[in-house]
Amino acid sequence: MDMLTIAKQRFTSKHYDVSRRISEQDMQALRETLRLTPSSVNSQPWHFFEVSTPEGKDALLPAVLDFNKERVQKASHVVICAIRKDLNATFLDRLLAQEVADGRFSPEEARNGSDSGRRHFVDLHVNQLKDALNWETHQAYIAMGFLLYAAAGMGINATPIEGLDMEAMDRILKLDEQGLKTVYCVSLGYGDPSDANAVRPKSRLPLQEVYTILND
């Protein structure tokens, strides 16, 4: 499928076929897509949790608002996205070590370039603007976009879900203890053929209302 066709054909799944499960091979591709998501200064401030057993999904339900419960229960897999509550020095050192290990930079280049740039932006958001969680949330939503687009390209249906009790999800997944905080979850699976959303025409504002080409 070409990229525009994917954008036109994808839709938010409202009802899943509970009997269909995403293959392990496809899930591995989706996990890898999430891992490859770009983020500001390569900060990767996230952790993703995957649940696919009936018991695991049931355990999430107290944190899922009523209108979304079925979308979690009947989906094949659910991915919960969390962000770090603290972008501390240990984590920044870990990012630097990974960039060096991956051969992206020499240790000197990394320390003088990407690492100092990253520390500058982290300091800006943590200490000056004091909006680090907001900044991290922006990065987390890029991952959502990647996941939704990749899933659609692979013929997998998805539901982006913000309709959650985030604090309840934090408690269920014991995120506080891990220095993490829920941002959203995405259900993945194969849509029930009766899902009316699958055949509703897409509705978006016209291009000229949301996009301006500035030529001079």
Ligand SMILES: Cc1cc2nc3c(=O)[nH]c(=O)nc-3n(C[C@H](O)[C@H](O)[C@H](O)COP(=O)(O)O)c2cc1C
């Ligand atoms: C950030 C975000 C949060 C959303 N939260 C929910 C949700 O909690 N439950 C749900 O059924 N749909 C949710 N949606 C789906 C939107 O309503 C949907 O994307 C929008 O109406 C456009 O329709 P489409 O995805 O079918 O093109 C969410 C979408 C986004 C991008």
